[in-house]
Amino acid sequence: DQQVKQNSPSLSVQEGRISILNCDYTNSMFDYFLWYKKYPAEGPTFLISISSIKDKNEDGRFTVFLNKSAKHLSLHIVPSQPGDSAVYFCAGYNFNKFYFGSGTKLNVKP
Amino acid sequence: GAVVSQHPSRVICKSGTSVKIECRSLDFQATTMFWYRQFPKQSLMLMATSNEGSKATYEQGVEKDKFLINHASLTLSTLTVTSAHPEDSSFYICSAREGLGASSSYNSPLHFGNGTRLTVT
Numbered sequence: 001d002q003q004v005k006q007n008s009p010s011l012s013v014q015e016g017r018i019s020i021l022n023c024d025y026t027n028s029m030f031d032y033f034l035w036y037k038k039y040p041a042e043g044p045t046f047l048i049s050i051s052s053i054k055d056k057n058e059d060g061r062f063t064v065f066l067n068k069s070a071k072h073l074s075l076h077i078v079p080s081q082p083g084d085s086a087v088y089f090c091a092g093y094n095f096n097k098f099y100f101g102s103g104t105k106l107n108v109k110p
Numbered sequence: 111g112a113v114v115s116q117h118p119s120r121v122i123c124k125s126g127t128s129v130k131i132e133c134r135s136l137d138f139q140a141t142t143m144f145w146y147r148q149f150p151k152q153s154l155m156l157m158a159t160s161n162e163g164s165k166a167t168y169e170q171g172v173e174k175d176k177f178l179i180n181h182a183s184l185t186l187s188t189l190t191v192t193s194a195h196p197e198d199s200s201f202y203i204c205s206a207r208e209g210l211g212a213s214s215s216y217n218s219p220l221h222f223g224n225g226t227r228l229t230v231t
Binding site: 002004009034036041042043044045046089096097098099100101102103 | 114116142144146151152153154155156159203205220221222223224225
């Protein structure tokens with residue numbers, strides 16, 4: 001039973017444009033959501049998070065939006081840079097556990 | 111930044127043998143570590159939560175006698191795949207949460223190891 005889903009396995013964006021990565025979840029008990037970034041041959045690294053009581057959190061070029069009624073969150077990267085090319089995982093947190101989506105591979109073209 | 115070292119990065123073993131994977135937090139202490147397994151193009155599936163000084167908590171469907179977890183210190187957790195079979199071939203990745211006890215809360219960052227690619231022949 002996959003509680004967090006990322007339905008787009010890949011996304012290609014031109015440098016300077018906006019990248020929007022989407023994530024859906026089924027567990028309404030998640031009280032925290034996180035985005036992780038993963039480069040090849042490395043483990044995921046924390047990028048940005050949002051509490052379930054908020055609908056937006058911004059950190060530099062990265063903004064995460066949460067729509068609880070739709071059980072949907074998204075990560076916006078503006079402007080996108082070639083170094084942002086990686087796999088992005090979203091995760092939900094509940095009862096001391098993190099549940100991850102399958103990831104979206106972002107390719108930012110120069 | 112905080113670093114988690116996972117070893118080995120790749121291992122090939124014969125069916126029926128056991129393999130131990132180590133996960134170390136190098137510059138912080140972690141009461142809680144997590145073990146995940148990832149199949150190609152699928153989610154990081156949580157296998158178990160490893161708590162220092164106590165028994166691991168396994169997710170539904172994960173055989174605790176097959177995947178032995180030991181968290182003997184605040185910087186080391188190990189996963190042993192016992193009597194490995196080809197279907198155990200996968201990518202295993204550990205993560206550790208910064209903080210001790212009550213100081214480790216839901217917004218304490220998770221730090222991941224680089225993963226172990228296990229191939230059972």
